[in-house]
Amino acid sequence: MHSTIDTRMLNIAQEAALHGIGTMSLGEALTAALILNRCDWLRERGYSIAEALERIGPEWTARLREVERQFYDEVTQTRLRFNFEILPHPADTGSFTLRLLENGQEVGGGQFSTHGKTAPFTDEQSAYDEALATGRSWLVAKQSAVFPELSR
Structure with missing residues (x-):
């Protein structure tokens, strides 16, 4: 019952x-x-x-x-399953790598930089903020997708 x-x-x-x-x-x-x-x-x-x-x-x-x-x-288990990290490039100020992680394994990510011809960011803070927003958005989507599975 x-x-x-x-x-x-x-x-x-x-x-x-x-x-x-x-x-x-x-x-x-x-x-x-x-x-x-x-x-x-x-x-x-x-x-x-x-x-x-x-x-x-x-x-x-x-x-x-x-x-x-x-x-x-x-x-808690879902939060431990999915995570992300943002790594600065020490030799390249203004550049960050976003690593999307599932069970500790990288499953995606991206580069966020203020340098280069196609760099969409004008300053280091903007590049970091966009990496953070992208990581949080991915994390919320992944965690939300797991909820229906939890009761099975």
Whole structure:
């Protein structure tokens, strides 16, 4: 019985983490807010923590802590699976290499430089900022893509 409830609650939390609670039913939104510790979502729906617990019922309330633990364990595993690093070129000021990593192995990346004919960056900070934004965007996309797989 717990496995069905846990799976349903985990799916709700994953969906909310990716897309928010805007289209969720009241019970789903409150469940997601409690699992993800989002008091702002509770306030948005006009509920206190106590009222939310009462609304989702004793069966789901009893499973909240375990589902929360499972959700954050899986988030941590996903964060460890994907990463990126930005390496400066010591001999070439204004140049950076972005390395996209999955399980510690390079799976992509790019060069960000203020030098050369096709260099789109006018200063070192712009090149670094673009490498950082590219790495973060890739990381968020990879981590988000994993969420649907986590409950299987």
